[in-house]
Each structure stands twice: as structure tokens, then as C-alpha cells.
Amino acid sequence: NAGVTQTPKFQVLKTGQSMTLQCAQDMNHNSMYWYRQDPGMGLRLIYYSASEGTTDKGEVPNGYNVSRLNKREFSLRLESAAPSQTSVYFCATSGIGNSPLHFGNGTRLTVT
Amino acid sequence: GDSVTQMEGPVTLSEEAFLTINCTYTATGYPSLFWYVQYPGEGLQLLLKATKADDKGSNKGFEATYRKETTSFHLEKGSVQVSDSAVYFCALSDNAGNMLTFGGGTRLMVKP
Numbered sequence: 001n002a003g004v005t006q007t008p009k010f011q012v013l014k015t016g017q018s019m020t021l022q023c024a025q026d027m028n029h030n031s032m033y034w035y036r037q038d039p040g041m042g043l044r045l046i047y048y049s050a051s052e053g054t055t056d057k058g059e060v061p062n063g064y065n066v067s068r069l070n071k072r073e074f075s076l077r078l079e080s081a082a083p084s085q086t087s088v089y090f091c092a093t094s095g096i097g098n099s100p101l102h103f104g105n106g107t108r109l110t111v112t
Numbered sequence: 113g114d115s116v117t118q119m120e121g122p123v124t125l126s127e128e129a130f131l132t133i134n135c136t137y138t139a140t141g142y143p144s145l146f147w148y149v150q151y152p153g154e155g156l157q158l159l160l161k162a163t164k165a166d167d168k169g170s171n172k173g174f175e176a177t178y179r180k181e182t183t184s185f186h187l188e189k190g191s192v193q194v195s196d197s198a199v200y201f202c203a204l205s206d207n208a209g210n211m212l213t214f215g216g217g218t219r220l221m222v223k224p
Binding site for chain 1: 214217
């Protein structure tokens with residue numbers, strides 16, 4: 001039972017390059033989220049998707065786009081990476097109401 | 113907007129010491145409160161939660177009580193172990209349960 005799977009685990013980009021972070025879940029959850037984690041700042045929500053076909057901006061959406069491809073998959077795209085996007089990115093899912101978040105193991109991204 | 117404030121770390125304790133990690137929040141309405149734990153190289157995992165005032169969440173020897181009068185949800189454990197070394201995040205969710213707001217995290221280091 002994989003839960004929430006993120007790929008890749010590590011990535012190094014040069015400024016201006018693009019890439020897509022992938023997230024897939026097998027928990028049959030409706031809601032999916034992308035967070036970034038920076039030292040001393042906790043986790044900040046980038047985008048979320050309450051259900052297949054819908055996406056909404058979180059606290060820090062600038063420089064990112066997302067795509068909820070189907071119920072299982074929620075991808076995060078950086079069109080033109082910047083050093084300020086160096087971070088650890090986490091995908092998470094949740095069921096209905098106040099059910100807890102289930103996190104993937106993260107993608108560590110460095111932009112030089 | 114909603115916010116969560118945690119004590120800054122790192123917190124360094126000897127094995128079997130008593131642990132308190134302070135957490136206070138500001139929110140409208142009646143949020144649910146959570147503690148998540150992050151072990152090295154992993155995503156966050158739910159440790160415990162409380163959904164209404166005076167509720168006590170508990171798990172693995174950790175506990176926290178939802179105090180509406182002081183807007184606090186302090187995490188405590190009577191006797192910590194080396195295996196408790198991790199980063200602990202306090203969080204709250206809005207009334208609809210769609211969005212989590214996280215504190216900055218507190219790193220706990222337990223020495224043998």
C-alpha cells in the first residue's frame with residue numbers, strides 16, 4: 001500500500017529551467033495539496049484541489065501551476081525556476097471533512 | 113487570517129525528561145487542532161488531534177489539550193526517548209476542514 005508517492009526525490013535545476021513534480025495517491029481521497037517547506041517557516045500551501053477537475057490557489061502560488069489529471073494524480077509545474085523556489089515540496093491528500101492529511105516523502109529541489 | 117505560533121527550537125533533552133512544546137493560535141470560529149511529526153527524510157505524519165474545546169488528543173505517550181480560553185494546544189510527553197527526535201508541527205484547520213495552517217515547526221533532539 002504505497003499511500004502518497006512523489007517523484008522525483010531530488011532535483012537540481014538551473015535558473016530558468018522548467019520541471020514537473022509528480023504526485024500519485026492510491027487512497028481514493030478527493031482532496032490533494034502541494035506544500036513547500038522552508039526552514040523556520042513550516043509548511044506553506046501552494047495549491048490545492050478539492051476534487052478532480054478543480055484547483056485553487058493557496059498561500060504562495062506565484063511561479064507555479066498545477067494540474068489535477070484525474071482523482072489519483074496532482075502535478076506541480078515550475079515553468080521558469082528561480083533560486084527562491086529552492087525548497088522541499090510535499091504532496092498531501094485528505095478525505096472528507098476534518099480527516100488528517102497524508103503526506104508523501106517529499107521532493108528536495110535546488111535551483112542554482 | 114489564521115495563524116499558528118510555536119516555540120522556536122531546537123529543544124534538546126536527555127532521555128526520560130519531560131517535554132513541553134508550546135503552541136498558540138489565532139483563528140475565527142472553532143478550528144480543529146493537530147500535531148504532526150516529521151522524522152528525518154520523511155513526510156509529516158499525524159500525531160494527535162482535537163476537534164473541540166477541552167478535548168485532549170493523545171498518541172504514543174504524547175498528549176495535548178485544546179484550550180480555547182488561552183488559544184493554546186501545547187504538546188507534552190512525560191518521558192521522552194531517543195526515538196522521539198524529530199520535528200513537531202502544530203496546525204489548525206478551518207471550519208470546513210479544507211485548509212491546514214502550520215506553525216514553523218520545533219526540532220526536538222533527545223540525547224541518550
